Amino acid sequence: MKLISFNVNGIRACHKKGALMELFKLNADIIGIQETKSTIDQLGGEITSPKGYFSYFDSATERKGYAGTAVYTKVKPEKVEYGLGKKEYDTEGRCITVHFKNFAFVTAYFPNGGRDEEHFQFKLRYYDLFLKHVQKLEKKYSKVIFCGDLNVAHNEIDLARPKENSNQIGFLPIERAWVDKVENAGFIDTFRHLHPKEVKYSWWDQKTFSRQRNVGWRIDYFFINKKLVKKIKNADILTNFIGSDHAPVLLNIDIK
Numbered sequence: 001m002k003l004i005s006f007n008v009n010g011i012r013a014c015h016k017k018g019a020l021m022e023l024f025k026l027n028a029d030i031i032g033i034q035e036t037k038s039t040i041d042q043l044g045g046e047i048t049s050p051k052g053y054f055s056y057f058d059s060a061t062e063r064k065g066y067a068g069t070a071v072y073t074k075v076k077p078e079k080v081e082y083g084l085g086k087k088e089y090d091t092e093g094r095c096i097t098v099h100f101k102n103f104a105f106v107t108a109y110f111p112n113g114g115r116d117e118e119h120f121q122f123k124l125r126y127y128d129l130f131l132k133h134v135q136k137l138e139k140k141y142s143k144v145i146f147c148g149d150l151n152v153a154h155n156e157i158d159l160a161r162p163k164e165n166s167n168q169i170g171f172l173p174i175e176r177a178w179v180d181k182v183e184n185a186g187f188i189d190t191f192r193h194l195h196p197k198e199v200k201y202s203w204w205d206q207k208t209f210s211r212q213r214n215v216g217w218r219i220d221y222f223f224i225n226k227k228l229v230k231k232i233k234n235a236d237i238l239t240n241f242i243g244s245d246h247a248p249v250l251l252n253i254d255i256k
Helices: 011-016 019-025 117-140 173-184 190-194 226-231
Strands: 002-007 030-034 054-058 069-073 079-082 095-099 104-109 144-149 187-189 220-225 232-237 249-253
Touching: 002 104, 002 144, 002 220, 011 019, 030 144, 054 095, 069 095, 069 104, 095 117, 104 117, 117 144, 117 173, 144 249, 173 187, 187 190, 187 226, 190 220, 190 232, 190 249, 220 226, 220 232, 220 249, 226 232
Parallel strands: 002 030, 030 104, 104 144
Antiparallel strands: 002 249, 030 069, 054 069, 079 095, 095 104, 144 220, 187 220, 232 249
């Protein structure tokens, strides 16, 4: 099964560039989208009903043009769940959980946390609530996959300038410790599992033209629970795919 996660940084803008149609041509079985920045009534049929896919959207309800997630899947799920079950965290359309017969798939767009201290604390609370959510899923399903823009680089290998960013949100010790907690809970960072020493990024700052210089951060991930670790076929970051300030993240896995 081919899975893709992609922060599109505005699904309408991504589609206008032709990148969304190119993404569908990659023929993934499931696609998790983050930062749609739109409500479904703003989207045309090419976005909401691409051939061969069922689609599901979770949009921000209080702040238009902000956050938002979507899932495209070739196989119709048994159930789709929006948010994490608490209104404080669910007004920004940040999470979709798709329940299939024998596994659960989650895509999420985690808060950046850089606006102010209150928003940073919101980010940390969201992290903890999300981990509880996927742990709860694991009690129901033997196979759990989650993906998305976590808005944190885990280790020094995951960003181009770790020393210069050691005090910056997105690489703070408390944020990185949460990723440690995720791994200690039994979830596997698929890219780093297969490529322990490879330097590859998934996001670049557009304002400084950092993509051209490859001064980036790896903040987009696919995680799986341990029961799936032997089923990984491939994990990669599609750095040559253009259409956003992020690159799509790929996971090939045997989910049978």
